[in-house]
Amino acid sequence: MNSSSKQLPLIPPDATTAIESDFPILEISQLAERESWRKEINRPIYHIHKWWGTRLGSVFRGITLAALSSPGTNIWNNFYETHQFTNKVVLDPFMGSGTTLGEAVKLGAKAIGCDINPISTFLVRQAFTRVPETELRAAFTRLEQNVAPDIRHYYQTRDPHTGELIPVLYFFWVKTVVTPTFETIPLFSSYVFSKNAYPKKKPKAQIICPNCWGVIENRYDATDLICPHCQHSFNPQKGPASGQYITAQDGTRYRIKDLLPSNGNPPAHRLYAIMALRLNGEKVYLPVREEDLSLYAEAEARLQSEKLPLPTLKLRPGHNTDQARSYNYTYWRDFFNSRQLLCLGLLLRSILEIEDQAIQEQILCLFSSTLEFNSLFCSFKGEGTGAVRHTFSNHILKPERTPLENSIWGTNKSSGTFSTLFESRLMRAKRYLDYPFEIDFQRNSNVKQKVAHKPVSSQSINVHRVKTWEQFDSRKNSLMVINGNSSELPLPAKSVDAVVTDPPFFDFIHYSELSDFFFAWLSPVLKNRYPEFAKPDSSDIGEVQDKIPRIFARQLASVFSQCRRVLKDDGVLVFSFHHSKAEGWAAICEAVIIARMVVVAAHPVHSELRAATSQTATKNPICLDAILVCKKSSSFNVHLDAQTLISKTETLAKQLEKGGISISEADRFVILASQLLMPLSQQKRDFNFVCNTLQRIHQLAQKSWNSIFPTYV
Ligand SMILES: C[S@@+](CC[C@H](N)C(=O)[O-])C[C@H]1O[C@@H](n2cnc3c(N)ncnc32)[C@H](O)[C@@H]1O
Numbered sequence: 001m002n003s004s005s006k007q008l009p010l011i012p013p014d015a016t017t018a019i020e021s022d023f024p025i026l027e028i029s030q031l032a033e034r035e036s037w038r039k040e041i042n043r044p045i046y047h048i049h050k051w052w053g054t055r056l057g058s059v060f061r062g063i064t065l066a067a068l069s070s071p072g073t074n075i076w077n078n079f080y081e082t083h084q085f086t087n088k089v090v091l092d093p094f095m096g097s098g099t100t101l102g103e104a105v106k107l108g109a110k111a112i113g114c115d116i117n118p119i120s121t122f123l124v125r126q127a128f129t130r131v132p133e134t135e136l137r138a139a140f141t142r143l144e145q146n147v148a149p150d151i152r153h154y155y156q157t158r159d160p161h162t163g164e165l166i167p168v169l170y171f172f173w174v175k176t177v178v179t180p181t182f183e184t185i186p187l188f189s190s191y192v193f194s195k196n197a198y199p200k201k202k203p204k205a206q207i208i209c210p211n212c213w214g215v216i217e218n219r220y221d222a223t224d225l226i227c228p229h230c231q232h233s234f235n236p237q238k239g240p241a242s243g244q245y246i247t248a249q250d251g252t253r254y255r256i257k258d259l260l261p262s263n264g265n266p267p268a269h270r271l272y273a274i275m276a277l278r279l280n281g282e283k284v285y286l287p288v289r290e291e292d293l294s295l296y297a298e299a300e301a302r303l304q305s306e307k308l309p310l311p312t313l314k315l316r317p318g319h320n321t322d323q324a325r326s327y328n329y330t331y332w333r334d335f336f337n338s339r340q341l342l343c344l345g346l347l348l349r350s351i352l353e354i355e356d357q358a359i360q361e362q363i364l365c366l367f368s369s370t371l372e373f374n375s376l377f378c379s380f381k382g383e384g385t386g387a388v389r390h391t392f393s394n395h396i397l398k399p400e401r402t403p404l405e406n407s408i409w410g411t412n413k414s415s416g417t418f419s420t421l422f423e424s425r426l427m428r429a430k431r432y433l434d435y436p437f438e439i440d441f442q443r444n445s446n447v448k449q450k451v452a453h454k455p456v457s458s459q460s461i462n463v464h465r466v467k468t469w470e471q472f473d474s475r476k477n478s479l480m481v482i483n484g485n486s487s488e489l490p491l492p493a494k495s496v497d498a499v500v501t502d503p504p505f506f507d508f509i510h511y512s513e514l515s516d517f518f519f520a521w522l523s524p525v526l527k528n529r530y531p532e533f534a535k536p537d538s539s540d541i542g543e544v545q546d547k548i549p550r551i552f553a554r555q556l557a558s559v560f561s562q563c564r565r566v567l568k569d570d571g572v573l574v575f576s577f578h579h580s581k582a583e584g585w586a587a588i589c590e591a592v593i594i595a596r597m598v599v600v601a602a603h604p605v606h607s608e609l610r611a612a613t614s615q616t617a618t619k620n621p622i623c624l625d626a627i628l629v630c631k632k633s634s635s636f637n638v639h640l641d642a643q644t645l646i647s648k649t650e651t652l653a654k655q656l657e658k659g660g661i662s663i664s665e666a667d668r669f670v671i672l673a674s675q676l677l678m679p680l681s682q683q684k685r686d687f688n689f690v691c692n693t694l695q696r697i698h699q700l701a702q703k704s705w706n707s708i709f710p711t712y713v
Contacts, residue, residue: 012634018066031439039054040428045127053509058438062075063574064104068085068498105461116483118483118523118533122522148409154343169387171271171405173405175267186272191207191209191238194206213272216229244256273285308348315332323397336375367418464477496568501575503544504544512543553594557590560595575628593681604671620664623662623664676694
């Protein structure tokens, strides 16, 4: 699909930027879909550390380019060109992992990012800091010499064939509870603990014998097995745990929560299997032997005797933390076992000895990144796929019944370990600063079969990080990363050309509840350097986050009002949004109106599958974001009747569908609602009017959609 062959868009007479009239929705959607398959490889700079709700870089490149280009510019024709918007200033008031900032500086613009969360500002500063690769490698090598042997010592086991000590890739643990009759029961729902991601093709699986705890290799779907080690006969598919209950040997059923330790500690764990790496590179599953238990006991004892920089922060009550708290996880250090605490503590202590602060903070960021894959909230994904399901794979922090203990330092066959993330995350992100490539693929046919090319279409990322507006204003290529509430930006009025952002969506993600996991480790070591780390935790009263639409609208409006103040009169505020309910859109409309802005354009683009509020979310997912373009005023009155809106929605949906983007009914609702925001924000309609109008037009639209989506009526 070539945009140049499309009908030319109508350019509003008072348009000052390209994004007000047109956007290459199909081309960018195809690219975004492609990027989303491996975001951390395709845009490594935004993935040096965990952040939640990161947006796709290609979409934000397109938005930023269109927000800085003159009306009528063909954005797709210019997408892979190198640009130099030298004096343009782009602001992201909800910076997150820094996607807008990176895309803006790649286009030669200056960028300002603000986030209220200390972890966000720390990781963005690290992402944009250039350090000589040789120095980073030298620091890593010193750690490898000084502390790695100590850590590796705790991640080894004996090869029963050769008698040699070999490195451990994973320790497999299971939570246990004790019944009133003193029976200790492991919380297995199945005794099959390892199988292939495609078990029908590769049925070989690993099973634990509930009698002798031997490891048995058999089929993933075996139902009737005699243990070759102890002759015990059992059904591997049926463990004692099922849902919230466990069944004791005498058949009594107990609620698991009723059997949690009475001393207030989290449930105990039992080590039940090991995956190790033979010297010939072969991976092997092994049962747990005395020597393995002694090694763990040794780590436990050493943890008591060492003085280590370990977290002391308590979990706050909250949406994401309550489930963990109800399993007696009270402190963030409870998320780690003694060996993990010891080895992470030894590693962190060594990192803090690095004298060069810039290098030390890069490595600290890597350390923090490693935590995500090395807690007791990780689990095993199986063979044939990335093995470690990380701590945040559930939006709620869910205590794992069968946690996976990854090895902290790692081997060349590991993933999610300090040494492997050094190459795959940190070094890759640093290289991206020199070679900030885009992904490209041959268009005009099936996207999925195409090989991506990686042209470098941008300036290399070489920014001057500054702290004040005066410094920012006086230099080229400046970047300002602010920690704070974006409803109070330390910027002069009318200083910004474009605000490009992705606001929080109601309370879909509780950022600071989750980021406390990292804050607990980083705050003790950074609190004397950065005031935001001296706070009791990573939360802030000013966070934009509420599930009640009108409260959320007010919070968002306070940031949007600030954006209006700092925005030049001809500038645009562009943000992404989607929602499955009319109230969600009415809240956005209200925020825009309170901030004295108007929506002048809305473009649907592919986004990643995200949490939707609808009950039918899995059948009817939202895969589109609306890119909403706002200005301080518009003299171009949009009059859209219901039928025009419905047919415009259909035209946009068909345009995407023809290019291979699948559009659900919920996606059509996103297109419809976003188009409706143009006239309603101009007419300053109130919350209830927006809700009612949208619901009424949606009902009308559904009549024509019924023929397309018969299953949802
Ligand atoms: C949806 S995320 C942005 C994600 C970002 N687009 C990315 O690609 O990583 C929203 C961000 O807004 C931040 N935030 C919430 N309230 C804020 C406020 N009042 N001021 C500044 N940042 C805020 C959150 O901490 C979160 O990082």
